[in-house]
Amino acid sequence: MLGVKTLQDLVKDDGATVSRRAFVDSDVYEAELEHIFARCWLYLGHESQVKEPGDYFTAYMGEDPVIVARNNEGEIVVLLNSCRHRGMRVCRSDEGNSKFFRCPYHGWSYDNHGKLVGVPRFSTGYHKELDRNKWGLIKVAQVTNYKGMIWATWDPDAPSFEEYLGGMKVYLDLMIDRMPEGLEVVGGVHKWTIEANWKLAADNFVGDMYHVPITHGSAHAIGIRKAWGDLGYQINPGNGHGFGGEFGGLAEGTEAATPYTPFLKQMRKRLSQEKGDYVNKIVPIGHLTIFPNFSALDTLRFRTFRVWNPRGPQCMEIHAWCMIDKSLPEELKSAVRQQYIFTFGPSGVFEQEDGENWSQCTASSRGWIGRQHDFNYGMGAGHETSVAESLEADLPGQMGGIWSEINQRGFYQRWQQLLSTRSWDEILTADGAER
Amino acid sequence: MNSIDTKTGLTQEIEQFFYYEARMLDERQFEEWLQLFSDDIRYWMPVVSTRERGGREIAGDNELAFFDDNKTTLTLRVKRLYTDFAFAEEPPSRTSRFISNVQVESSGSSPEEVLSHCKFLVYRTRLETDMDVFFGTRKDTLHRVNGSWQIVRRKIILAQNVLGAKNLSIFF
Numbered sequence: 385m386l387g388v389k390t391l392q393d394l395v396k397d398d399g400a401t402v403s404r405r406a407f408v409d410s411d412v413y414e415a416e417l418e419h420i421f422a423r424c425w426l427y428l429g430h431e432s433q434v435k436e437p438g439d440y441f442t443a444y445m446g447e448d449p450v451i452v453a454r455n456n457e458g459e460i461v462v463l464l465n466s467c468r469h470r471g472m473r474v475c476r477s478d479e480g481n482s483k484f485f486r487c488p489y490h491g492w493s494y495d496n497h498g499k500l501v502g503v504p505r506f507s508t509g510y511h512k513e514l515d516r517n518k519w520g521l522i523k524v525a526q527v528t529n530y531k532g533m534i535w536a537t538w539d540p541d542a543p544s545f546e547e548y549l550g551g552m553k554v555y556l557d558l559m560i561d562r563m564p565e566g567l568e569v570v571g572g573v574h575k576w577t578i579e580a581n582w583k584l585a586a587d588n589f590v591g592d593m594y595h596v597p598i599t600h601g602s603a604h605a606i607g608i609r610k611a612w613g614d615l616g617y618q619i620n621p622g623n624g625h626g627f628g629g630e631f632g633g634l635a636e637g638t639e640a641a642t643p644y645t646p647f648l649k650q651m652r653k654r655l656s657q658e659k660g661d662y663v664n665k666i667v668p669i670g671h672l673t674i675f676p677n678f679s680a681l682d683t684l685r686f687r688t689f690r691v692w693n694p695r696g697p698q699c700m701e702i703h704a705w706c707m708i709d710k711s712l713p714e715e716l717k718s719a720v721r722q723q724y725i726f727t728f729g730p731s732g733v734f735e736q737e738d739g740e741n742w743s744q745c746t747a748s749s750r751g752w753i754g755r756q757h758d759f760n761y762g763m764g765a766g767h768e769t770s771v772a773e774s775l776e777a778d779l780p781g782q783m784g785g786i787w788s789e790i791n792q793r794g795f796y797q798r799w800q801q802l803l804s805t806r807s808w809d810e811i812l813t814a815d816g817a818e819r
Numbered sequence: 820m821n822s823i824d825t826k827t828g829l830t831q832e833i834e835q836f837f838y839y840e841a842r843m844l845d846e847r848q849f850e851e852w853l854q855l856f857s858d859d860i861r862y863w864m865p866v867v868s869t870r871e872r873g874g875r876e877i878a879g880d881n882e883l884a885f886f887d888d889n890k891t892t893l894t895l896r897v898k899r900l901y902t903d904f905a906f907a908e909e910p911p912s913r914t915s916r917f918i919s920n921v922q923v924e925s926s927g928s929s930p931e932e933v934l935s936h937c938k939f940l941v942y943r944t945r946l947e948t949d950m951d952v953f954f955g956t957r958k959d960t961l962h963r964v965n966g967s968w969q970i971v972r973r974k975i976i977l978a979q980n981v982l983g984a985k986n987l988s989i990f991f
Contacts, residue, residue: 478868478980572866572883576982601904606895640892701981706883718881726892731864731885731987733899736907739985 386415395800399793400762404749407581413697419802421446423539425548427678428452431532432568441479444693451475455496462536463498464522532566551621551780559682563709570706570721574729580742582692582700589671589679590626591618591791599737607639616786624798626791629670633684642719645684662777686724698746764788822924830923836968841916849897857969862888864975907988915942931963951984
């Protein structure tokens with residue numbers, strides 16, 4: 385449990401000042417495992433990764449390994465991937481199809497509801513005295529399938545997922561619910577490691593357009609995007625979530641053009657006739673983070689989802705997917721896939737640089753002196769407007785200009801609230817003004 | 820095993836070609852390296868995952884990959900390295916590439932086309948102490964055009980699931 389003074393020092397000035405300790409300190413990290421990752425809704429994967437009964441994939445919630453399975457009844461279950469006897473992983477493959485998970489240590493077997501169904505030597509060893517009903521795989525407290533996205537939380541007191549999203553719901557829907565039949569995942573996951581604190585990635589995707597013209601300047605230099613202007617938005621809908629981008633989508637250059645772009649623009653035109661002119665400004669919605677560690681990028685060329693899995697205070701393991709609309713013709717699906725691989729993922733001409741930045745930001749905060757000097761997240765403070773006024777639509781949240789760090793401030797304020805171990809009721813009520 | 824060349828000197832020729840290619844990359848001669856690829860190249864590194872025995876570990880054609888480039892995107896990747904903004908390679912990585920276990924066979928479609936299998940091992944160090952080791956299998960289709968070899972298809976199978984590296988800013 386972090387002391388009150390430490391907590392107060394971690395985030396100050398309504399999120400404009402964040403201590404470097406947040407990014408390197410083991411005590412802070414341990415507090416996060418308990419009060420962030422064990423309390424919040426976390427993204428696991430997409431329903432298209434578990435289509436048939438028996439299908440499963442493995443994932444993480446914080447540092448806890450889980451199995452996400454579609455059981456024989458067709459429901460999606462999320463189970464701690466750890467035998468109740470001595471903790472061995474009962475499932476060691478990334479994905480597959482199996483009705484049972486058998487531990488290779490002492491042979492305890494579980495079905496895909498998590499029920500303990502097989503215990504060797506139950507009579508001769510246990511004298512039938514083991515109550516198998518009490519020793520099933522640990523289940524998450526709540527699971528939800530939100531329009532194909534599988535989210536779960538360990539916290540039975542966490543609000544419903546929709547309440548947790550709050551104002552972010554309407555914007556998330558603009559990314560995932562804009563075509564009939566919904567999304568599917570391109571098969572496979574990009575997994576790679578950066579020696580940096582997970583929050584550097586989460587806060588980058590929540591509100592950092594500022595870094596794009598510099599860190600990703602090579603994209604302009606080779607013509608795959610236009611020069612950056614000052615017209616755009618950062619929207620903070622509350623609850624620590626946020627997204628932002630350029631009006632009309634991150635501006636494409638002429639090189640490596642794809643037929644998906646004109647297709648998306650047609651689709652957007654139809655959507656704007658249905659929902660309102662604001663769609664032309666904020667669809668695709670740009671970069672986003674749903675607190676704490678799910679991020680996405682919605683562009684004129686592709687969509688990617690990613691989870692920044694914490695691996696200690698100075699390391700993260702990234703899992704990233706490419707998402708496509710099920711109803712796209714095959715050649716457009718292929719174009720989207722290729723664009724994603726070319727620009728993002730560990731070899732991506734955009735994404736390569738981020739690892740350099742974040743790992744060295746973390747390393748430079750290990751020293752005693754470095755740690756005494758806080759990070760500055762103050763850009764644009766005091767210059768917020770309401771989204772409803774600025775976009776002339778019935779939409780929630782506060783808005784800053786394209787470079788504003790408004791969303792990072794919201795992210796760290798929610799982070800501090802959770803570390804302060806306030807109840808969910810207190811946290812959600814305190815945020816009332818933003819929702 | 821019957822079709823693997825052991826007699827004609829072809830294998831040694833392909834080995835030398837691969838050593839030249841590796842040297843161009845280690846010496847950062849990226850434009851020279853690009854010349855070794857045909858205009859219709861598919862440069863492909865599918866993702867690899869852990870599956871139960873019998874499961875499909877290597878991603879398929881329409882699935883995720885670390886690279887799935889044509890000549891246009893490969894050219895843009897090289898062009899990027901010559902801009903002032905490729906910070907992932909500025910300062911540049913130090914690489915040492917080793918190609919081994921080269922086995923060559925005729926593709927069956929023409930005497931000017933061969934298939935090769937080899938193993939690659941790439942050490943990369945960056946900055947102060949960053950070190951990555953990449954290794955795996957490479958399958959190439961090569962055409963001889965006017966006496967010189969060109970790479971028409973490359974499939975790189977990296978023997979890793981979760982990459983220990985912070986990026987793949989180099990070529991394989």
